Amino acid sequence: MSRKARLVARLTLVSVLVSSLVLMKIPTVPNLYINSLIREINKRVLVWYSYSRGMDALSGERFIVFYHAGRQREAEMVLTAAEGFYPALAENFGLEIQGPVPVLLYDDRESLNKSFGWPADADTLGVYWAGSIRVLSPDAWINSADERDYYRVFAELGPMSHEIAHLFVDYLSMGNCPRWFNEGVAQYQEHRLTGFHFGEACSFPLEKAFSLEELAGFDTLEEQNRAYHQSFSIVSFLVETYGWPAVVSVLREFGRGADLEDGLKRVFGIDPNTLDGEWKRWVRYR
Template sequence: MTAFRRIVAGALLAATIFLLFLTLKNPIGIKNNLYGIAREVMKKSLELQTFNWFAIEGAGFRVKYQPVDASVARLVLETAEAAYEPVNQMLGYAPDENVPIYIYPTKETLNKSFKWDGAVNAMGVYWAGAIRILSPLEWITDEENLTPVFQENGPIVHEYAHLLVDYRTHGNYPRWLTEGIAQYVEREVTGFVLPEETILGNYWYSLESMDDKFDLLPNQNLAYRQSLLVIDYLVEQKGFDVVLELLDLLAQGKNISDALEGTVGQNLQSFEASFRQWAAGQQ
Protein backbone atom coordinates (compact mmCIF):
# COMPACT_ATOMS: atom_id res chain seq x y z
CA MET A 1 0.00 0.00 0.00
CA THR A 2 1.39 3.41 -0.97
CA ALA A 3 1.79 6.19 1.56
CA PHE A 4 -1.09 8.06 -0.07
CA ARG A 5 -3.44 5.11 0.25
CA ARG A 6 -2.41 4.60 3.87
CA ILE A 7 -3.28 8.22 4.59
CA VAL A 8 -6.68 7.85 2.90
CA ALA A 9 -7.42 4.62 4.76
CA GLY A 10 -6.41 6.20 8.06
CA ALA A 11 -8.57 9.25 7.45
CA LEU A 12 -11.58 7.11 6.60
CA LEU A 13 -11.09 5.00 9.72
CA ALA A 14 -10.83 8.11 11.90
CA ALA A 15 -13.98 9.54 10.32
CA THR A 16 -15.81 6.28 10.94
CA ILE A 17 -14.89 6.24 14.64
CA PHE A 18 -15.81 9.91 15.03
CA LEU A 19 -19.25 9.47 13.45
CA LEU A 20 -19.96 6.38 15.52
CA PHE A 21 -19.12 8.33 18.67
CA LEU A 22 -21.48 11.14 17.68
CA THR A 23 -24.42 8.82 16.94
CA LEU A 24 -24.28 6.28 19.78
CA LYS A 25 -27.59 7.54 21.19
CA ASN A 26 -29.37 7.60 17.83
CA PRO A 27 -29.90 4.15 16.21
CA ILE A 28 -31.36 5.59 13.00
CA GLY A 29 -28.50 8.07 12.85
CA ILE A 30 -26.02 5.22 13.29
CA LYS A 31 -27.60 3.26 10.45
CA ASN A 32 -27.70 6.29 8.15
CA ASN A 33 -24.14 7.31 8.94
CA LEU A 34 -22.76 3.80 8.55
CA TYR A 35 -24.45 3.52 5.17
CA GLY A 36 -23.08 6.90 4.14
CA ILE A 37 -19.59 5.92 5.27
CA ALA A 38 -19.70 2.64 3.36
CA ARG A 39 -20.92 4.46 0.24
CA GLU A 40 -18.16 7.05 0.56
CA VAL A 41 -15.48 4.37 1.01
CA MET A 42 -16.62 2.57 -2.15
CA LYS A 43 -16.80 5.85 -4.05
CA LYS A 44 -13.26 6.78 -3.02
CA SER A 45 -12.07 3.28 -3.88
CA LEU A 46 -13.35 3.68 -7.44
CA GLU A 47 -11.68 7.07 -7.65
CA LEU A 48 -8.36 5.48 -6.66
CA GLN A 49 -8.81 2.63 -9.13
CA THR A 50 -9.22 5.16 -11.95
CA PHE A 51 -6.57 7.64 -10.76
CA ASN A 52 -4.89 7.63 -14.19
CA TRP A 53 -8.07 8.33 -16.18
CA PHE A 54 -8.67 11.72 -17.77
CA ALA A 55 -11.31 13.97 -16.22
CA ILE A 56 -13.42 17.01 -17.05
CA GLU A 57 -15.52 18.86 -14.51
CA GLY A 58 -18.59 21.03 -14.81
CA ALA A 59 -21.63 22.20 -12.89
CA GLY A 60 -22.67 19.27 -10.74
CA PHE A 61 -20.63 16.50 -12.34
CA ARG A 62 -17.12 15.19 -12.90
CA VAL A 63 -16.69 12.88 -15.88
CA LYS A 64 -13.78 10.43 -15.96
CA TYR A 65 -12.84 8.66 -19.16
CA GLN A 66 -10.07 6.93 -21.08
CA PRO A 67 -8.45 8.33 -24.26
CA VAL A 68 -10.66 6.26 -26.57
CA ASP A 69 -13.71 8.18 -25.28
CA ALA A 70 -12.25 11.68 -25.38
CA SER A 71 -14.59 12.62 -28.23
CA VAL A 72 -17.75 11.91 -26.18
CA ALA A 73 -16.67 13.02 -22.70
CA ARG A 74 -17.96 16.56 -23.25
CA LEU A 75 -21.28 15.21 -24.56
CA VAL A 76 -21.71 13.10 -21.42
CA LEU A 77 -20.94 16.09 -19.19
CA GLU A 78 -23.29 18.44 -21.02
CA THR A 79 -26.09 15.85 -21.01
CA ALA A 80 -25.68 15.43 -17.26
CA GLU A 81 -25.58 19.19 -16.69
CA ALA A 82 -28.81 19.61 -18.66
CA ALA A 83 -30.50 17.03 -16.43
CA TYR A 84 -29.17 18.42 -13.15
CA GLU A 85 -31.78 21.06 -12.28
CA PRO A 86 -34.88 19.28 -13.67
CA VAL A 87 -34.14 16.05 -11.81
CA ASN A 88 -33.11 17.87 -8.62
CA GLN A 89 -36.35 19.84 -8.66
CA MET A 90 -38.50 16.77 -9.26
CA LEU A 91 -36.92 14.80 -6.43
CA GLY A 92 -36.39 17.71 -4.06
CA TYR A 93 -32.72 17.02 -3.48
CA ALA A 94 -29.35 18.31 -4.66
CA PRO A 95 -25.95 16.66 -4.03
CA ASP A 96 -23.42 18.45 -1.84
CA GLU A 97 -20.59 17.83 -4.29
CA ASN A 98 -20.00 17.00 -7.93
CA VAL A 99 -21.29 13.57 -8.92
CA PRO A 100 -18.69 11.27 -10.53
CA ILE A 101 -19.56 9.69 -13.88
CA TYR A 102 -17.27 7.02 -15.32
CA ILE A 103 -17.31 6.15 -19.03
CA TYR A 104 -16.36 2.56 -19.85
CA PRO A 105 -15.38 1.94 -23.49
CA THR A 106 -16.86 -1.57 -23.80
CA LYS A 107 -19.47 -3.80 -22.22
CA GLU A 108 -16.67 -6.06 -21.03
CA THR A 109 -14.85 -3.28 -19.15
CA LEU A 110 -18.08 -2.05 -17.56
CA ASN A 111 -19.02 -5.56 -16.44
CA LYS A 112 -15.50 -6.20 -15.18
CA SER A 113 -15.71 -3.14 -12.94
CA PHE A 114 -18.54 -4.92 -11.08
CA LYS A 115 -17.07 -8.41 -11.50
CA TRP A 116 -20.12 -9.37 -13.58
CA ASP A 117 -20.08 -12.05 -16.25
CA GLY A 118 -20.24 -11.17 -19.93
CA ALA A 119 -23.95 -11.92 -20.22
CA VAL A 120 -24.97 -8.72 -18.44
CA ASN A 121 -26.02 -5.91 -20.78
CA ALA A 122 -26.23 -2.52 -19.10
CA MET A 123 -25.89 0.96 -20.58
CA GLY A 124 -25.60 2.54 -17.17
CA VAL A 125 -25.41 1.65 -13.50
CA TYR A 126 -25.66 3.70 -10.33
CA TRP A 127 -23.74 2.22 -7.43
CA ALA A 128 -22.30 3.66 -4.23
CA GLY A 129 -22.34 7.34 -5.05
CA ALA A 130 -21.08 7.02 -8.64
CA ILE A 131 -22.61 6.59 -12.08
CA ARG A 132 -20.94 4.24 -14.53
CA ILE A 133 -22.02 4.23 -18.16
CA LEU A 134 -21.19 2.39 -21.34
CA SER A 135 -19.59 4.68 -23.90
CA PRO A 136 -22.11 5.99 -26.44
CA LEU A 137 -19.57 5.06 -29.10
CA GLU A 138 -20.17 1.41 -28.18
CA TRP A 139 -23.96 1.28 -28.58
CA ILE A 140 -24.97 4.14 -30.88
CA THR A 141 -24.45 3.12 -34.51
CA ASP A 142 -25.91 6.28 -36.07
CA GLU A 143 -22.84 8.49 -35.86
CA GLU A 144 -24.54 11.51 -37.43
CA ASN A 145 -27.22 11.53 -34.73
CA LEU A 146 -25.07 10.35 -31.84
CA THR A 147 -25.69 13.48 -29.77
CA PRO A 148 -29.53 13.52 -29.85
CA VAL A 149 -29.72 9.74 -29.50
CA PHE A 150 -27.58 9.83 -26.37
CA GLN A 151 -29.41 12.81 -24.91
CA GLU A 152 -32.85 11.24 -25.45
CA ASN A 153 -32.11 7.53 -24.95
CA GLY A 154 -28.95 7.46 -22.86
CA PRO A 155 -28.81 6.38 -19.20
CA ILE A 156 -27.81 9.65 -17.52
CA VAL A 157 -31.22 10.85 -16.25
CA HIS A 158 -32.24 7.37 -15.11
CA GLU A 159 -29.05 6.72 -13.16
CA TYR A 160 -28.91 10.22 -11.71
CA ALA A 161 -32.45 9.75 -10.38
CA HIS A 162 -31.28 6.53 -8.70
CA LEU A 163 -28.46 8.47 -7.06
CA LEU A 164 -30.80 11.12 -5.66
CA VAL A 165 -33.20 8.51 -4.27
CA ASP A 166 -30.27 6.75 -2.61
CA TYR A 167 -28.91 9.90 -0.98
CA ARG A 168 -32.30 11.29 0.01
CA THR A 169 -33.35 8.06 1.79
CA HIS A 170 -29.90 7.10 3.14
CA GLY A 171 -30.17 3.88 1.14
CA ASN A 172 -33.45 2.81 2.76
CA TYR A 173 -35.71 1.94 -0.18
CA PRO A 174 -37.01 -1.15 -2.00
CA ARG A 175 -35.69 -1.82 -5.48
CA TRP A 176 -39.08 -1.52 -7.20
CA LEU A 177 -39.51 1.97 -5.80
CA THR A 178 -36.23 3.37 -7.09
CA GLU A 179 -36.68 1.67 -10.48
CA GLY A 180 -40.17 3.09 -10.80
CA ILE A 181 -39.09 6.58 -9.77
CA ALA A 182 -36.10 6.56 -12.13
CA GLN A 183 -38.31 5.59 -15.07
CA TYR A 184 -40.96 8.14 -14.13
CA VAL A 185 -38.39 10.95 -13.91
CA GLU A 186 -36.75 9.82 -17.14
CA ARG A 187 -40.09 9.90 -18.96
CA GLU A 188 -40.86 13.39 -17.62
CA VAL A 189 -37.43 14.84 -18.44
CA THR A 190 -36.50 13.17 -21.75
CA GLY A 191 -39.69 11.46 -22.90
CA PHE A 192 -37.95 8.08 -22.98
CA VAL A 193 -39.89 5.03 -21.85
CA LEU A 194 -39.14 1.34 -22.20
CA PRO A 195 -41.35 -0.61 -24.64
CA GLU A 196 -44.56 -1.64 -22.91
CA GLU A 197 -44.69 -5.23 -21.73
CA THR A 198 -47.79 -7.22 -22.65
CA ILE A 199 -49.35 -8.42 -19.39
CA LEU A 200 -50.94 -11.82 -19.87
CA GLY A 201 -53.73 -12.82 -17.51
CA ASN A 202 -53.15 -9.83 -15.22
CA TYR A 203 -49.97 -11.50 -13.94
CA TRP A 204 -47.81 -9.38 -11.68
CA TYR A 205 -44.81 -10.01 -9.49
CA SER A 206 -45.24 -9.51 -5.76
CA LEU A 207 -43.66 -6.28 -4.56
CA GLU A 208 -41.72 -8.28 -1.99
CA SER A 209 -40.06 -10.33 -4.75
CA MET A 210 -39.26 -7.09 -6.59
CA ASP A 211 -36.90 -5.93 -3.87
CA ASP A 212 -33.81 -8.04 -3.21
CA LYS A 213 -34.73 -10.58 -5.93
CA PHE A 214 -35.40 -7.99 -8.64
CA ASP A 215 -32.49 -8.98 -10.90
CA LEU A 216 -33.38 -12.68 -10.62
CA LEU A 217 -36.96 -12.31 -11.86
CA PRO A 218 -37.32 -14.20 -15.16
CA ASN A 219 -39.20 -11.42 -16.97
CA GLN A 220 -37.12 -8.29 -16.48
CA ASN A 221 -39.25 -6.25 -18.89
CA LEU A 222 -42.30 -6.98 -16.74
CA ALA A 223 -40.42 -6.10 -13.54
CA TYR A 224 -39.41 -2.69 -14.91
CA ARG A 225 -42.83 -2.05 -16.41
CA GLN A 226 -44.57 -2.93 -13.14
CA SER A 227 -42.22 -0.66 -11.19
CA LEU A 228 -43.20 2.30 -13.36
CA LEU A 229 -46.89 1.45 -13.14
CA VAL A 230 -46.73 1.44 -9.34
CA ILE A 231 -45.42 5.02 -9.42
CA ASP A 232 -48.04 5.97 -12.00
CA TYR A 233 -50.69 4.56 -9.67
CA LEU A 234 -49.34 6.52 -6.70
CA VAL A 235 -49.23 9.74 -8.69
CA GLU A 236 -52.72 9.25 -10.12
CA GLN A 237 -54.14 8.70 -6.65
CA LYS A 238 -52.24 11.32 -4.64
CA GLY A 239 -49.98 13.35 -6.92
CA PHE A 240 -46.18 13.20 -7.18
CA ASP A 241 -45.79 14.89 -3.80
CA VAL A 242 -46.80 11.61 -2.16
CA VAL A 243 -43.70 10.00 -3.68
CA LEU A 244 -41.53 12.63 -2.01
CA GLU A 245 -43.38 12.14 1.28
CA LEU A 246 -42.72 8.41 0.98
CA LEU A 247 -39.00 9.09 0.52
CA ASP A 248 -39.01 11.34 3.58
CA LEU A 249 -40.49 8.60 5.78
CA LEU A 250 -38.00 6.08 4.43
CA ALA A 251 -35.21 8.55 5.26
CA GLN A 252 -36.47 8.51 8.86
CA GLY A 253 -35.83 4.77 8.98
CA LYS A 254 -39.37 3.49 8.42
CA ASN A 255 -39.86 0.32 6.38
CA ILE A 256 -41.80 0.55 3.13
CA SER A 257 -45.02 -0.85 4.64
CA ASP A 258 -45.05 1.73 7.45
CA ALA A 259 -44.09 4.49 5.02
CA LEU A 260 -47.03 3.59 2.77
CA GLU A 261 -49.30 3.53 5.82
CA GLY A 262 -48.13 7.03 6.68
CA THR A 263 -48.69 8.42 3.17
CA VAL A 264 -51.56 6.57 1.51
CA GLY A 265 -53.13 4.95 4.57
CA GLN A 266 -52.42 1.38 3.44
CA ASN A 267 -49.77 -1.14 4.45
CA LEU A 268 -47.76 -2.89 1.75
CA GLN A 269 -50.16 -5.82 1.37
CA SER A 270 -53.25 -3.61 1.09
CA PHE A 271 -51.48 -1.17 -1.25
CA GLU A 272 -50.39 -4.00 -3.53
CA ALA A 273 -53.96 -5.34 -3.73
CA SER A 274 -55.25 -1.87 -4.66
CA PHE A 275 -52.53 -1.49 -7.28
CA ARG A 276 -53.40 -4.81 -8.91
CA GLN A 277 -57.06 -3.83 -9.09
CA TRP A 278 -56.14 -0.50 -10.67
CA ALA A 279 -53.63 -2.06 -13.08
CA ALA A 280 -56.21 -4.56 -14.35
CA GLY A 281 -58.18 -1.63 -15.71
CA GLN A 282 -55.15 -0.14 -17.50
CA GLN A 283 -54.76 -2.97 -20.01
Protein backbone atom coordinates in the same frame (compact mmCIF):
# COMPACT_ATOMS: atom_id res chain seq x y z
CA MET B 1 3.87 -0.68 1.71
CA SER B 2 3.29 1.40 -1.43
CA ARG B 3 1.88 4.93 -1.29
CA LYS B 4 -1.36 3.69 -2.88
CA ALA B 5 -1.71 0.88 -0.32
CA ARG B 6 -1.06 3.29 2.56
CA LEU B 7 -3.75 5.66 1.29
CA VAL B 8 -6.29 2.85 0.93
CA ALA B 9 -5.48 1.65 4.44
CA ARG B 10 -5.94 5.15 5.85
CA LEU B 11 -9.26 5.58 4.07
CA THR B 12 -10.44 2.23 5.44
CA LEU B 13 -9.39 3.18 8.96
CA VAL B 14 -11.15 6.56 8.71
CA SER B 15 -14.29 4.81 7.48
CA VAL B 16 -14.27 2.39 10.43
CA LEU B 17 -13.60 5.10 13.01
CA VAL B 18 -16.23 7.49 11.71
CA SER B 19 -18.75 4.67 11.39
CA SER B 20 -18.12 3.76 15.02
CA LEU B 21 -18.68 7.36 16.11
CA VAL B 22 -21.90 7.53 14.14
CA LEU B 23 -23.13 4.33 15.79
CA MET B 24 -22.31 5.72 19.24
CA LYS B 25 -24.09 9.03 18.65
CA ILE B 26 -27.09 7.79 16.66
CA PRO B 27 -28.04 4.30 17.87
CA THR B 28 -31.65 4.35 16.64
CA VAL B 29 -31.20 4.18 12.87
CA PRO B 30 -27.45 3.72 12.38
CA ASN B 31 -27.67 2.06 8.97
CA LEU B 32 -29.07 5.21 7.39
CA TYR B 33 -26.09 7.26 8.48
CA ILE B 34 -23.60 4.56 7.59
CA ASN B 35 -25.13 4.38 4.08
CA SER B 36 -24.65 8.13 3.71
CA LEU B 37 -21.12 7.95 5.10
CA ILE B 38 -20.15 5.16 2.69
CA ARG B 39 -21.61 7.16 -0.19
CA GLU B 40 -19.53 10.24 0.59
CA ILE B 41 -16.34 8.20 1.14
CA ASN B 42 -16.92 6.31 -2.12
CA LYS B 43 -17.27 9.55 -4.06
CA ARG B 44 -13.91 10.78 -2.81
CA VAL B 45 -12.18 7.44 -3.29
CA LEU B 46 -13.43 7.22 -6.88
CA VAL B 47 -12.09 10.71 -7.65
CA TRP B 48 -8.71 9.77 -6.16
CA TYR B 49 -8.70 6.42 -7.99
CA SER B 50 -9.49 8.03 -11.34
CA TYR B 51 -6.76 10.64 -11.02
CA SER B 52 -4.28 8.01 -9.77
CA ARG B 53 -4.96 5.93 -12.89
CA GLY B 54 -4.03 8.91 -15.06
CA MET B 55 -7.54 9.44 -16.41
CA ASP B 56 -8.52 12.79 -17.89
CA ALA B 57 -11.29 14.78 -16.23
CA LEU B 58 -13.98 17.09 -17.55
CA SER B 59 -15.73 19.20 -14.92
CA GLY B 60 -19.14 20.84 -15.00
CA GLU B 61 -21.21 22.63 -12.39
CA ARG B 62 -22.54 19.42 -10.78
CA PHE B 63 -20.60 16.53 -12.32
CA ILE B 64 -17.03 15.54 -13.09
CA VAL B 65 -16.52 12.96 -15.86
CA PHE B 66 -13.37 10.81 -15.85
CA TYR B 67 -12.30 9.22 -19.13
CA HIS B 68 -9.36 7.67 -20.93
CA ALA B 69 -7.35 9.51 -23.56
CA GLY B 70 -9.15 9.75 -26.89
CA ARG B 71 -12.65 9.78 -25.33
CA GLN B 72 -13.09 13.52 -24.82
CA ARG B 73 -15.90 13.80 -27.37
CA GLU B 74 -17.90 11.15 -25.55
CA ALA B 75 -17.06 12.62 -22.15
CA GLU B 76 -18.36 15.97 -23.32
CA MET B 77 -21.60 14.34 -24.42
CA VAL B 78 -22.00 12.54 -21.09
CA LEU B 79 -21.34 15.75 -19.15
CA THR B 80 -23.75 17.74 -21.33
CA ALA B 81 -26.50 15.17 -20.77
CA ALA B 82 -25.86 15.00 -17.00
CA GLU B 83 -25.85 18.77 -16.54
CA GLY B 84 -28.89 19.05 -18.78
CA PHE B 85 -31.03 16.56 -16.84
CA TYR B 86 -29.96 17.73 -13.40
CA PRO B 87 -32.07 20.92 -13.01
CA ALA B 88 -35.40 19.24 -13.78
CA LEU B 89 -34.61 16.32 -11.47
CA ALA B 90 -33.45 18.61 -8.67
CA GLU B 91 -36.73 20.52 -8.93
CA ASN B 92 -38.81 17.34 -9.05
CA PHE B 93 -37.12 15.84 -5.99
CA GLY B 94 -36.84 19.16 -4.14
CA LEU B 95 -33.16 18.63 -3.40
CA GLU B 96 -29.75 19.97 -4.36
CA ILE B 97 -26.78 17.58 -4.34
CA GLN B 98 -23.69 19.10 -2.78
CA GLY B 99 -20.26 18.59 -4.31
CA PRO B 100 -19.36 17.23 -7.76
CA VAL B 101 -20.79 13.82 -8.60
CA PRO B 102 -18.10 11.59 -10.15
CA VAL B 103 -18.98 9.87 -13.43
CA LEU B 104 -16.62 7.18 -14.71
CA LEU B 105 -16.68 6.48 -18.46
CA TYR B 106 -15.87 2.89 -19.51
CA ASP B 107 -14.55 2.13 -22.98
CA ASP B 108 -16.43 -1.15 -23.41
CA ARG B 109 -19.21 -3.21 -21.87
CA GLU B 110 -16.84 -5.88 -20.55
CA SER B 111 -14.82 -3.44 -18.43
CA LEU B 112 -17.97 -1.82 -17.03
CA ASN B 113 -19.46 -5.16 -16.07
CA LYS B 114 -16.15 -6.38 -14.65
CA SER B 115 -16.07 -3.45 -12.22
CA PHE B 116 -19.17 -4.94 -10.55
CA GLY B 117 -18.27 -8.60 -11.02
CA TRP B 118 -21.01 -9.12 -13.60
CA PRO B 119 -20.86 -11.37 -16.71
CA ALA B 120 -19.01 -9.72 -19.57
CA ASP B 121 -22.10 -9.77 -21.81
CA ALA B 122 -24.51 -8.24 -19.27
CA ASP B 123 -26.65 -5.64 -21.04
CA THR B 124 -25.60 -2.56 -19.08
CA LEU B 125 -25.40 1.07 -20.20
CA GLY B 126 -24.96 2.70 -16.82
CA VAL B 127 -24.96 2.03 -13.10
CA TYR B 128 -25.48 4.25 -10.08
CA TRP B 129 -23.66 3.17 -6.95
CA ALA B 130 -22.91 5.01 -3.70
CA GLY B 131 -22.87 8.58 -4.96
CA SER B 132 -21.18 7.82 -8.29
CA ILE B 133 -22.27 6.89 -11.81
CA ARG B 134 -20.55 4.43 -14.16
CA VAL B 135 -21.35 4.83 -17.86
CA LEU B 136 -20.64 2.78 -20.96
CA SER B 137 -19.00 4.79 -23.73
CA PRO B 138 -21.62 5.89 -26.28
CA ASP B 139 -19.31 4.66 -29.05
CA ALA B 140 -19.76 1.12 -27.70
CA TRP B 141 -23.49 1.02 -28.46
CA ILE B 142 -24.49 3.89 -30.78
CA ASN B 143 -24.00 3.42 -34.51
CA SER B 144 -24.62 6.72 -36.21
CA ALA B 145 -22.56 8.84 -38.57
CA ASP B 146 -24.91 11.78 -38.07
CA GLU B 147 -23.57 13.84 -35.14
CA ARG B 148 -26.96 15.31 -34.31
CA ASP B 149 -28.62 11.89 -34.29
CA TYR B 150 -25.74 10.51 -32.19
CA TYR B 151 -26.37 13.06 -29.43
CA ARG B 152 -30.15 12.60 -29.66
CA VAL B 153 -29.90 8.82 -29.27
CA PHE B 154 -27.66 9.15 -26.22
CA ALA B 155 -29.93 11.71 -24.57
CA GLU B 156 -33.12 9.71 -25.21
CA LEU B 157 -31.89 6.12 -24.82
CA GLY B 158 -28.77 6.60 -22.70
CA PRO B 159 -28.63 6.04 -18.93
CA MET B 160 -28.04 9.54 -17.56
CA SER B 161 -31.58 10.61 -16.59
CA HIS B 162 -32.25 7.21 -15.01
CA GLU B 163 -29.00 7.02 -13.03
CA ILE B 164 -29.23 10.63 -11.82
CA ALA B 165 -32.75 9.87 -10.59
CA HIS B 166 -31.25 7.01 -8.55
CA LEU B 167 -28.80 9.54 -7.13
CA PHE B 168 -31.66 11.69 -5.82
CA VAL B 169 -33.53 8.67 -4.46
CA ASP B 170 -30.40 7.60 -2.59
CA TYR B 171 -29.96 11.00 -0.98
CA LEU B 172 -33.63 11.39 -0.04
CA SER B 173 -34.02 7.87 1.34
CA MET B 174 -30.48 7.70 2.81
CA GLY B 175 -30.08 4.40 0.99
CA ASN B 176 -33.19 2.91 2.61
CA CYS B 177 -35.45 2.42 -0.39
CA PRO B 178 -36.92 -0.92 -1.58
CA ARG B 179 -35.15 -1.84 -4.79
CA TRP B 180 -38.33 -2.13 -6.87
CA PHE B 181 -39.63 1.21 -5.60
CA ASN B 182 -36.27 2.81 -6.40
CA GLU B 183 -36.40 1.44 -9.95
CA GLY B 184 -40.01 2.51 -10.39
CA VAL B 185 -39.21 6.09 -9.38
CA ALA B 186 -36.13 6.25 -11.61
CA GLN B 187 -38.11 4.91 -14.58
CA TYR B 188 -40.95 7.34 -13.94
CA GLN B 189 -38.57 10.30 -14.08
CA GLU B 190 -36.73 8.85 -17.07
CA HIS B 191 -40.04 8.45 -18.93
CA ARG B 192 -41.05 12.00 -18.01
CA LEU B 193 -37.77 13.42 -19.35
CA THR B 194 -37.07 11.19 -22.36
CA GLY B 195 -40.22 9.19 -23.11
CA PHE B 196 -38.45 5.84 -22.62
CA HIS B 197 -40.14 2.96 -20.75
CA PHE B 198 -40.16 -0.86 -20.65
CA GLY B 199 -43.91 -0.91 -21.25
CA GLU B 200 -47.00 1.28 -20.92
CA ALA B 201 -47.80 1.81 -17.25
CA CYS B 202 -51.51 1.10 -17.61
CA SER B 203 -51.15 -2.01 -19.78
CA PHE B 204 -49.22 -4.35 -17.52
CA PRO B 205 -50.26 -8.04 -17.95
CA LEU B 206 -51.78 -8.66 -14.52
CA GLU B 207 -51.78 -12.44 -14.95
CA LYS B 208 -47.98 -12.20 -14.88
CA ALA B 209 -47.71 -9.80 -11.94
CA PHE B 210 -45.21 -10.46 -9.20
CA SER B 211 -46.39 -10.20 -5.62
CA LEU B 212 -44.87 -7.37 -3.57
CA GLU B 213 -43.03 -10.05 -1.61
CA GLU B 214 -41.50 -11.31 -4.85
CA LEU B 215 -40.64 -7.78 -5.95
CA ALA B 216 -38.72 -7.37 -2.68
CA GLY B 217 -36.16 -9.73 -4.28
CA PHE B 218 -36.02 -7.57 -7.41
CA ASP B 219 -32.48 -8.41 -8.50
CA THR B 220 -33.05 -12.16 -8.19
CA LEU B 221 -36.09 -12.24 -10.48
CA GLU B 222 -35.43 -13.94 -13.81
CA GLU B 223 -37.90 -11.81 -15.79
CA GLN B 224 -36.15 -8.50 -15.28
CA ASN B 225 -38.02 -6.63 -18.03
CA ARG B 226 -41.32 -7.63 -16.43
CA ALA B 227 -40.05 -6.58 -13.00
CA TYR B 228 -39.01 -3.17 -14.34
CA HIS B 229 -42.32 -2.78 -16.15
CA GLN B 230 -44.32 -3.62 -13.03
CA SER B 231 -42.34 -1.28 -10.77
CA PHE B 232 -42.82 1.54 -13.29
CA SER B 233 -46.55 0.78 -13.48
CA ILE B 234 -47.01 0.81 -9.69
CA VAL B 235 -45.15 4.09 -9.22
CA SER B 236 -47.08 5.63 -12.13
CA PHE B 237 -50.30 4.56 -10.40
CA LEU B 238 -49.18 6.22 -7.17
CA VAL B 239 -48.31 9.44 -8.97
CA GLU B 240 -51.59 9.56 -10.86
CA THR B 241 -53.65 8.71 -7.77
CA TYR B 242 -51.84 10.57 -4.99
CA GLY B 243 -49.53 12.99 -6.80
CA TRP B 244 -45.77 13.14 -7.31
CA PRO B 245 -45.12 15.15 -4.10
CA ALA B 246 -46.62 12.26 -2.11
CA VAL B 247 -44.12 9.86 -3.70
CA VAL B 248 -41.29 12.20 -2.69
CA SER B 249 -42.76 12.23 0.84
CA VAL B 250 -42.53 8.43 0.93
CA LEU B 251 -38.84 8.64 -0.02
CA ARG B 252 -38.31 11.09 2.84
CA GLU B 253 -40.06 8.68 5.21
CA PHE B 254 -37.67 5.96 4.08
CA GLY B 255 -34.88 8.41 4.93
CA ARG B 256 -36.26 8.61 8.46
CA GLY B 257 -36.08 4.84 8.85
CA ALA B 258 -39.53 3.74 7.67
CA ASP B 259 -39.92 0.44 5.86
CA LEU B 260 -42.31 0.04 2.92
CA GLU B 261 -45.34 -0.69 5.10
CA ASP B 262 -44.72 2.26 7.41
CA GLY B 263 -43.99 4.61 4.51
CA LEU B 264 -47.21 3.68 2.71
CA LYS B 265 -49.29 4.10 5.87
CA ARG B 266 -47.78 7.44 6.87
CA VAL B 267 -48.17 9.07 3.44
CA PHE B 268 -50.99 7.26 1.61
CA GLY B 269 -52.84 5.68 4.52
CA ILE B 270 -52.68 2.24 2.92
CA ASP B 271 -50.82 -1.01 3.52
CA PRO B 272 -48.96 -3.11 0.91
CA ASN B 273 -51.96 -5.40 0.29
CA THR B 274 -54.20 -2.39 -0.37
CA LEU B 275 -51.58 -0.93 -2.70
CA ASP B 276 -51.48 -4.17 -4.67
CA GLY B 277 -55.27 -4.30 -4.98
CA GLU B 278 -55.68 -0.62 -5.91
CA TRP B 279 -52.89 -0.82 -8.49
CA LYS B 280 -54.45 -3.88 -10.14
CA ARG B 281 -57.86 -2.17 -10.31
CA TRP B 282 -56.19 0.87 -11.87
CA VAL B 283 -54.58 -1.27 -14.56
CA ARG B 284 -57.75 -3.29 -15.14
CA TYR B 285 -60.19 -0.40 -15.52
CA ARG B 286 -58.13 2.59 -16.59
